[in-house]
Amino acid sequence: MDHVFSRRDVIKAVAAAGAAVPVFSIPSAAARPTGKVFKVALVGCGGRGRGALKNCIDAGKHLGITIRPVAVADVFADRASKMATTYSVLPERVFVGFSGYRDVMETEADIVLMATPPNFRPLHLEAAINAGKHVFMEKPVAVDPPGARRVIAAGELAAKKGLGIVAGTQRRHQAAYRRNAHAIANGAIGQIVGGTVLWCSGRLWYRERRPQDSDAEYMVRNWLNFNEMSGDHIVEQHVHNIDVANWFIGHPPNMAIGFGGRARRITGNQFDFFSIDFDYGDGCHIHSMCRQVNGCYTRVSEFFTGTEGQTWGNGRLKSTNDKEIEIPEFPEHGGPYVQEHTDLMQSILDGKPLNEARRVAESTLTAIMGRISAYTGQLVRWRDLTENKKSPFYSRALTPTAEDFESGSVKAPEDDVIWTPGKA
Ligand SMILES: NC(=O)c1ccc[n+]([C@@H]2O[C@H](COP(=O)([O-])OP(=O)(O)OC[C@H]3O[C@@H](n4cnc5c(N)ncnc54)[C@H](O)[C@@H]3O)[C@@H](O)[C@H]2O)c1
Numbered sequence: 001m002d003h004v005f006s007r008r009d010v011i012k013a014v015a016a017a018g019a020a021v022p023v024f025s026i027p028s029a030a031a032r033p034t035g036k037v038f039k040v041a042l043v044g045c046g047g048r049g050r051g052a053l054k055n056c057i058d059a060g061k062h063l064g065i066t067i068r069p070v071a072v073a074d075v076f077a078d079r080a081s082k083m084a085t086t087y088s089v090l091p092e093r094v095f096v097g098f099s100g101y102r103d104v105m106e107t108e109a110d111i112v113l114m115a116t117p118p119n120f121r122p123l124h125l126e127a128a129i130n131a132g133k134h135v136f137m138e139k140p141v142a143v144d145p146p147g148a149r150r151v152i153a154a155g156e157l158a159a160k161k162g163l164g165i166v167a168g169t170q171r172r173h174q175a176a177y178r179r180n181a182h183a184i185a186n187g188a189i190g191q192i193v194g195g196t197v198l199w200c201s202g203r204l205w206y207r208e209r210r211p212q213d214s215d216a217e218y219m220v221r222n223w224l225n226f227n228e229m230s231g232d233h234i235v236e237q238h239v240h241n242i243d244v245a246n247w248f249i250g251h252p253p254n255m256a257i258g259f260g261g262r263a264r265r266i267t268g269n270q271f272d273f274f275s276i277d278f279d280y281g282d283g284c285h286i287h288s289m290c291r292q293v294n295g296c297y298t299r300v301s302e303f304f305t306g307t308e309g310q311t312w313g314n315g316r317l318k319s320t321n322d323k324e325i326e327i328p329e330f331p332e333h334g335g336p337y338v339q340e341h342t343d344l345m346q347s348i349l350d351g352k353p354l355n356e357a358r359r360v361a362e363s364t365l366t367a368i369m370g371r372i373s374a375y376t377g378q379l380v381r382w383r384d385l386t387e388n389k390k391s392p393f394y395s396r397a398l399t400p401t402a403e404d405f406e407s408g409s410v411k412a413p414e415d416d417v418i419w420t421p422g423k424a
Contacts, residue, residue: 041109049115059341073100105131155357164353167360170336189306197241215412225268243363260374377421
C-alpha cells in the first residue's frame with residue numbers, strides 16, 4: 001500500500017502523492033467577531049518578532065478575535081520604536097534594554113510573544129508565567145541543560161496556573177505532519193526503527209564587530225554566530241527536524257554520539273556542520289545531520305523507517321500492512337505560522353490551554369545533547385542532562401548567561417575560538 005488513509009478520497013490522494021498540504025478551513029462561523037479581545041505584547045522586535053505579531057493578528061482575524069498590541073520591548077530603542085509605530089503602541093509601553101521584559105510583564109497583556117535570541121528564553125518565560133501571562137515563544141527555548149530544565153519547570157507552573165504555552169516549532173501545527181504523526185501513532189508503519197533528519201543549507205547572516213560595540217551589543221547583534229546565544233545551529237535551526245523525530249518516535253533519545261567541525265565560518269564560535277547518531281533505545285537510531293556551508297548539497301527533511309513501512313515527515317507514507325486508519329481533518333488556516341497562534345488562542349478560549357513547554361524543551365535538549373557530544377567528543381546520555389547531577393554536563397551553563405546581560409557583566413568570547421573534541 002502506498003498509503004493508509006481511507007476515510008476521504010482527498011486525504012488518500014494527498015497521502016499517496018505526497019502533494020501539497022490542503023487547507024481545511026474552519027466553518028465561516030468561526031470568523032464572525034466574537035467580541036473577544038486579546039491584549040498582546042512582544043519581546044524581541046526583530047524579523048521573527050515582526051512575523052509572529054502579524055501571524056497572531058491573522059489568527060485573531062480567523063477566529064473573530066480582536067488582537068490589541070499593548071506593549072513592545074527590545075534591547076535596541078530603534079527596533080522597539082519601529083514596531084510600536086507600526087502597531088500604534090503607546091510610547092509609555094515601549095521598553096528598551098535587557099530588563100525591558102520585566103516592564104512588559106507589568107502591563108495588562110494577556111499573551112506575551114517571545115522572539116529574542118534563545119539564551120534569554122528561560123528567564124523571560126519564568127517571568128511571564130510568574131506574572132500570569134499566556135505565552136507564544138519561538139524555538140529553541142534554551143542553549144544549555146540548566147536552561148532547558150528551567151523551561152520544563154516553568155511549563156509545569158503554567159499548567160498549575162492554567163496558562164497556555166505554544167512554541168514556534170511550527171511543524172507540530174502543520175496538517176501534513178499531523179496526518180503522518182496520527183497515522184504512525186496508530187500503527188501505519190509499525191515501530192520506527194531508524195531514520196534520518198536533516199537541515200543542510202547555506203550560511204546564514206553574520207555581523208562583524210564595530211569599534212563602538214560593547215561586548216553585549218556585539219553578541220546581541222551577532223547572536224546567530226555565538227553558541228552562548230543561539231545554542232549553535234544544531235539547536236537554533238535543526239531543532240525543527242529533531243523535534244519531528246522525538247514527536248514521531250514518541251520520546252527523546254537515550255544518548256547521542258557525534259562529531260562536527262568548523263571550516264568556513266567568519267565570526268563567532270559555532271561549528272559549520274554536525275553529524276550525530278541519536279540512540280532512541282530498542283534498536284532505533286536516528287542520524288541527524290546539519291550543515292550551514294555555501295556551495296554544498298542542500299536538503300531539509302525527515303525520513304523514518306518502521307517495521308511495517310516508511311514515511312517522510314510531511315510527505316509520502318508507505319505501509320506494508322493493511323491497517324485502515326481514520327485521519328481527522330487537521331486545520332491549517334494561513335499556514336503553520338498562523339495556525340500555531342490560532343491553536344493557542346482557541347485553546348485559551350476553550351479553557352484548555354495548550355502547554356508545549358516540556359516537549360519543546362526536550363527537543364531543544366536533544367539538540368543540545370548532540371552538540372555537547374560533538375564539542376567534547378564524548379558519548380552523552382539523556383540522564384546526564386536531566387537527572388544525573390554528578391555528570392559534568394548536568395549543570396554546565398554557557399556564559400555569559402541571560403542574567404549576565406541584565407546585570408551588565410558580559411564578556412564576549414573570542415571570535416574563532418572553538419571547542420576542541422577530546423580536550424574539552
Ligand atoms: N520558527 C521559525 O521558523 C523561526 C524562524 C526564524 C527565527 N526563529 C527564532 O526566533 C528567534 C528570533 O530570531 P530573529 O530571526 O527574529 O532574530 P533577530 O535578530 O531578527 O531578532 C531578535 C530581536 O531580539 C532583540 N533582543 C535581543 N535580546 C533581547 C532581550 N534580552 N530583550 C529584548 N529584546 C532582545 C534584538 O535586538 C532583535 O531585535 C530565535 O529564537 C530564532 O531561532 C524561528
